[in-house]
Amino acid sequence: MSFFEDFLVEIGRDGIYYLIKKLGMLIKWLFYRGRIPFSQIKSENWNTRIGFGFMILLSGLILYVLNKAK
Template identity: 35%
Template sequence: MGIIEAFLETLFQEILWGLIKRLGSFIRWLFLRNKYSYDLIYKQDWNGRVGLLTICLIIILILGLFKV
């Protein structure tokens, strides 16, 4: 059972990080599309951080809307 749990944990971590990285590269591509292609932006390092920041901002905005 431990092998299956480790496999699923690794699989979900990789999928989740891949989605965050894709989100970050898409946000960066919106601003840098005149200079770089999407493939070149996706290979750069900052995509995961930008994706996490985007998710945090969306959560803060949603919580701010429900606070009123």
């Protein structure tokens, strides 16, 4: 059973990392307003950090709005 658990955990980690990295690339491409090709942004650094920061910012904004509504 631990093999399947480890397998699912590893897929979850890689999936989350992939999602955060792609989100960072999208945010960076939108910041550059499409002037830089997406293939060049793919090879640049900081995509994962930008995606993670955006997810934290979005989560904080959602929590703020939900608490403000009460």
